[in-house]
Every structure is written in C-alpha cells, then in structure tokens.
Amino acid sequence: MKFSQKSILLVLSLCIFCIAVPAPSFAGEEKKEEKKEGKKEEKKEGGEKKEEKKEGGEKKEEKKEGGKEGKKEEKKEGGEKKEEKKEGGEKKEGGKEGAKEEKKSAPKRTYEGIEPLFYLDSKRQPYIEPFNEHGEEKYYYCRGTVGEWYRELLTKDMNMLADKLDMPKVSGRTCAMRLVPTEKPPKLPIVTIEFYINTDVMKSCVLGEDCPQPRFVIFSVKDRTLYRTFILSDHKKHIYKEFCLNNKSEILDETSCWKHFEDE
Numbered sequence: 001m002k003f004s005q006k007s008i009l010l011v012l013s014l015c016i017f018c019i020a021v022p023a024p025s026f027a028g029e030e031k032k033e034e035k036k037e038g039k040k041e042e043k044k045e046g047g048e049k050k051e052e053k054k055e056g057g058e059k060k061e062e063k064k065e066g067g068k069e070g071k072k073e074e075k076k077e078g079g080e081k082k083e084e085k086k087e088g089g090e091k092k093e094g095g096k097e098g099a100k101e102e103k104k105s106a107p108k109r110t111y112e113g114i115e116p117l118f119y120l121d122s123k124r125q126p127y128i129e130p131f132n133e134h135g136e137e138k139y140y141y142c143r144g145t146v147g148e149w150y151r152e153l154l155t156k157d158m159n160m161l162a163d164k165l166d167m168p169k170v171s172g173r174t175c176a177m178r179l180v181p182t183e184k185p186p187k188l189p190i191v192t193i194e195f196y197i198n199t200d201v202m203k204s205c206v207l208g209e210d211c212p213q214p215r216f217v218i219f220s221v222k223d224r225t226l227y228r229t230f231i232l233s234d235h236k237k238h239i240y241k242e243f244c245l246n247n248k249s250e251i252l253d254e255t256s257c258w259k260h261f262e263d264e
Contacts, residue, residue, distance in 0.1 A: 115147035115148060115149055115150070116147050117146070117147055117150045117226075118145060118146055118147065118150075118177075118191065119144060119145050119146070119147070120145070120191075123188065124179065124188045124189050124191060125179075125189075126140050126144070126145045126177065126179075127144070128140060128141070128144045128145065131176075132206050132207065136181045137178060137179065137180055137181070138178070138179050139176045139177070139178055139206055140176065140177040140178075140179070141176060141177075142175040142176060142177060142193065145177045146175075146177060146193065151172055151175065151193075152172060153249070154172070154193060154195075154217055154228075155170060155171070155172030155175075155195065156249075157228075157230065157245060157249050158170055158172075158195055158215055158217070158230060158232070160249070161230055161232055161241075161243055162232060165232060165239060165241055167213075167232060167234060167239065168197055168213075170195040170196065170197055170215060172195065174195070174196045174197075174198060174199055174201075174202045175193060175194060175195045175196065176193075176194050176196075176202070176206060177191065177192070177193055177194075178192040178193075178194055179191060179192070180192060190218065190219075191218075191219050192216055192217065192218050192219075193216070193217040194206075194214065194215065194216055194217075195215040195216075195217075196213075196215070197213055201213060212234070212235050212236065213233065213234050213235070214231065214233050215230075215231070215232055215233075216229075216230070216231040217229070217230055217231075218231070218256070218257075220257050220258060222257075222261055225246070225247065226247050227244060227245070227246060227247075227252075227257040228244070228245045228246075228247075228257070229242060229243070229244055229245075229256040229257045229258070230242070230243045230245060231256075241254070242254065242255050242256045243255075244256060244257040244259075244260045
C-alpha cells in the first residue's frame with residue numbers, strides 16, 4: 001500500500017500528540033500535590049513557628065514580669081539603702097552636735113593668748129644671746145624674748161600712764177629685756193622690760209651711763225597671779241612715778257606692787 005505524504009504526516013502527528021499530551025497532565029498534578037504538601041508542611045511549620053513565637057512572647061512576658069519585679073525589688077533595696085544613708089546622715093548631725101558641745105566645753109582663750117608672755121626657759125633665761133651686759137645684768141632685744149601681743153599690751157598701758165602724767169609716749173618698737181640676778185631662792189632673775197622714746201635714748205640708757213627718761217615694767221608674782229610695777233620718770237622735769245597694775249590693766253595703787261602688798 002502506498003501512502004501519500006499527507007497521510008504519513010497525519011499519522012506521525014497523531015502519534016506524537018498521543019505521546020506528548022498525557023505527560024504534562026500527570027507532571028502538573030504531581031507538582032500540584034507536591035506544592036499542596038509543601039504548603040501544608042510550611043503551614044504546619046509556620047504554625048509551629050507561631051507557637052514558638054507565642055512561647056517566645058510568654059518568655060518576654062516572663063522577662064517583663066521578672067524585670068518589673070526585679071526593678072521593684074532593686075528600688076526597694078535602693079530605698080532601704082537611702083534610709084541607711086539617712087541614718088548615716090543622722091550620725092553626721094550627731095557628730096556636728098558633738099563637735100559643737102566639744103567647742104563649748106573647750107576652754108576660752110587665756111590671758112596669755114596664743115603666744116606666751118615671754119620666751120624664757122624654766123630658769124628664766126632667753127633662747128637668744130644678750131646684745132649687752134653690765135656686770136651680772138644682761139640686756140636682750142624684746143623681739144625674741146617678749147610675745148608680740150604682750151609687748152603691745154605693755155606699750156598701751158605705759159602710754160595710758162604717760163597721758164596721766166603729761167609725758168611723751170613710747171612706740172614700743174625700741175625696748176629691751178633686762179634680767180637682774182637675785183640671791184633669793186629659787187634664785188630666778190627679776191624680769192624687767194625697758195621702753196625708750198627713741199633709739200638715741202636707748203643707746204644712752206643701755207650703752208651709756210645716763211638715762212634721762214627711763215620707763216620700766218617690773219614683774220612680780222603673788223598667789224600665782226602676775227602683777228606689774230610701772231615706773232615713769234623724767235630727770236629734767238623731776239618726775240618719778242610708780243604704779244601697780246594687775247593683769248587687767250587696772251591701777252591698784254600709785255606705788256610699786258611689792259609695797260602695795262606689804263601694806264595690806
């Protein structure tokens with residue numbers, strides 16, 4: 001049998017169609033089923049993930065609750081610490097009050113002040129060398145032997161008495177300490193402070209033999225109290241006056257302190 005070319009092409013096309021057509025349908029169904037199963041599995045996994053997320057959310061809530069409670073507890077502990085600090089502050093206040101009480105109970109400034117009256121050792125000897133000597137009598141500069149505040153006080157009292165006698169005042173800068181030895185026990189020297197109107201008078205009194213206007217302060221102790229005898233004189237005016245003063249600059253008598261106490 002002879003077939004025409006057209007018939008052969010039709011047969012071949014039918015065969016090809018029969019072979020090619022069913023294959024895509026099965027493949028598509030398998031792919032669809034695979035997709036469905038994949039989606040289902042993904043959904044399941046997504047559900048599990050959601051559950052994990054929910055569990056994670058619960059953990060977050062636990063964290064939140066734990067964090068809040070922890071913070072609250074920390075705040076409470078912080079509050080307790082603050083209370084402890086306050087108690088410590090009360091202690092500080094108590095310390096201040098104690099310091100105030102100590103200050104109140106502390107003795108007030110004594111008459112001698114911060115500086116001593118004199119810079120002398122237990123034998124009434126200065127710690128500096130004398131600038132001049134007359135036999136056993138020794139002269140020392142006031143600076144280094146007399147407390148600065150006490151020298152100013154002596155100058156003030158001396159000038160107060162000079163005003164009463166209408167005599168020239170002294171500056172207090174030119175003065176000397178004179179130690180006069182004594183044989184009376186305990187054989188401590190008599191301390192005398194000499195004031196001078198100027199340096200020329202000082203040279204004349206200390207280095208020379210003439211002292212026209214001597215101004216002396218002689219110290220004596222009675223019943224553990226210091227008394228001072230002030231002597232003011234002027235040879236030209238024939239003035240010679242003595243005054244006994246206590247440590248409050250009050251005039252006790254117009255004579256020397258040893259005579260004043262002998263008469264009592």
